[in-house]
Amino acid sequence: MSLDIEEQYDKIYRYCYFKLHNREVAEDITQETFLRYLKNYNCITTASALKCLYTIARNLCIDEYRKPKFETIDESILDKASEDNMLMNITVRMILNKFSTEEQELLLLRYVNEVPISVLAEIYGISRFAVYRKLTSATNKFREELQKEDYYG
Amino acid sequence: MDKWKDELKKAFDAPNPMKKRAFLRSIDYPKMSIYSFLYSQIGYIHKWVWGISALFFFVSVLGSVFVPDNAVWLISGLTPLLALTIISESGRSERYKMFELEMATRFSLRSVTFARLTIISIMNYLLLLVILLITLFINISIPLTSSLYIVTPFLLSAYTGLIIVRKFRGQEGLFICVGVSVGISIFLFISHNIIPQIYQEQYFSLWLIAALLLLLGNIRQYNAIIKQTEELIWNLL
Numbered sequence: 081m082s083l084d085i086e087e088q089y090d091k092i093y094r095y096c097y098f099k100l101h102n103r104e105v106a107e108d109i110t111q112e113t114f115l116r117y118l119k120n121y122n123c124i125t126t127a128s129a130l131k132c133l134y135t136i137a138r139n140l141c142i143d144e145y146r147k148p149k150f151e152t153i154d155e156s157i158l159d160k161a162s163e164d165n166m167l168m169n170i171t172v173r174m175i176l177n178k179f180s181t182e183e184q185e186l187l188l189l190r191y192v193n194e195v196p197i198s199v200l201a202e203i204y205g206i207s208r209f210a211v212y213r214k215l216t217s218a219t220n221k222f223r224e225e226l227q228k229e230d231y232y233g
Numbered sequence: 234m235d236k237w238k239d240e241l242k243k244a245f246d247a248p249n250p251m252k253k254r255a256f257l258r259s260i261d262y263p264k265m266s267i268y269s270f271l272y273s274q275i276g277y278i279h280k281w282v283w284g285i286s287a288l289f290f291f292v293s294v295l296g297s298v299f300v301p302d303n304a305v306w307l308i309s310g311l312t313p314l315l316a317l318t319i320i321s322e323s324g325r326s327e328r329y330k331m332f333e334l335e336m337a338t339r340f341s342l343r344s345v346t347f348a349r350l351t352i353i354s355i356m357n358y359l360l361l362l363v364i365l366l367i368t369l370f371i372n373i374s375i376p377l378t379s380s381l382y383i384v385t386p387f388l389l390s391a392y393t394g395l396i397i398v399r400k401f402r403g404q405e406g407l408f409i410c411v412g413v414s415v416g417i418s419i420f421l422f423i424s425h426n427i428i429p430q431i432y433q434e435q436y437f438s439l440w441l442i443a444a445l446l447l448l449l450g451n452i453r454q455y456n457a458i459i460k461q462t463e464e465l466i467w468n469l470l
Contacts, residue, residue, distance in 0.1 A: 084261075085257065086257060089250070089253055089256075089257065090250070090253075091301060093247060093250050094245060094246075094255075097247035098245060098247070098359050103247070103248050103250075103251070106247065107250050107251060107252055107253075110250070111252070111256050114260065115257075115260070117262075118260060136306045136341070142336055172243065172244040173244050179461075187241055187245075188245045189242075191241050191242070191243045192242050193240060219237075222241070222299050223237050226237055226240065
């Protein structure tokens with residue numbers, strides 16, 4: 081049945097922000113995603129609702145790339161209050177910058193937005209095994225990089 | 234939680250959305266939970282579905298009490314008729330030519346079909362479980378393995394029925410299903426006299442394999458029906 085729209089709003093917004101790095105545009109795209117999603121009752125009421133939502137968001141973000149570039153400011157870093165947090169955050173971000181966009185997206189969707197592996201397989205059009213393999217590889221790489229940075233203290 | 238997951242979440246943190254509240258207030262979306270939706274659908278299931286289920290229950294209990302020696306065969310023979318309740322609901326909208334109207338309703342036909350099939354399936358499986366427990370409780374002499382002789386015909390009827398309603402649209406499909414279910418019922422009523430060897434202990438593993446395969450087949454057909462409902466929606470556009 082229908083998803084918890086309120087909960088999904090934050091997740092889709094986070095996903096769009098990751099793709100677009102602009103708060104305003106990310107929020108506009110998030111809202112457009114939901115409007116299109118809600119127009120499609122088949123989307124709302126099926127088991128593939130989550131897939132629908134992410135597919136719409138993804139396509140809208142791709143459309144946004146194609147438009148003339150906007151100014152990108154990484155606001156989340158500027159928003160951080162504590163300097164320590166900011167430094168830690170920058171370190172992790174630097175690590176993530178070594179990853180391909182696809183790997184970053186996969187980590188975000190799976191571990192931050194908690195999208196099930198079966199839905200990820202549907203979104204990417206690959207098998208669940210392939211998703212699992214990619215995730216394991218990205219996760220191991222991320223943990224190794226954290227260890228290299230002596231992150232675990 | 235692992236520390237690295239925590240860090241990952243922080244790294245992907247986004248600034249708080251500014252227009253979320255206003256947006257959520259402005260849109261109209263189904264705020265009904267899945268449980269309230271399923272509950273709302275119970276009232277729309279045909280009364281004869283409940284009637285058949287109740288009849289099945291009482292006849293089975295009476296059979297267990299009054300003809301304990303033949304209780305398994307009696308219940309086994311009745312299960313195909315119980316399976317008809319699932320089959321009849323799967324093609325109801327098409328039989329009454331209500332597709333177009335149902336497309337325009339608040340919930341899609343697909344979700345309604347899905348909800349009703351789920352409700353009836355859960356009800357039937359629970360009913361079978363209760364009947365099995367009652368039968369085995371009343372007739373301690375009946376081996377536990379006999380439960381397969383009740384569950385397998387039910388799964389077989391549901392499986393063949395779901396295939397038929399997918400292939401034959403409308404009233405015709407339902408008539409064929411009734412015919413097949415009655416056929417399976419008759420076969421089960423007489424099979425333990427004509428070919429009792431199929432119920433011998435040595436064939437238990439075959440019954441078990443058949444039941445498992447039919448269960449998988451049912452799940453597959455169930456998904457296929459839900460998918461087909463979606464395809465039919467596209468055909469109407």
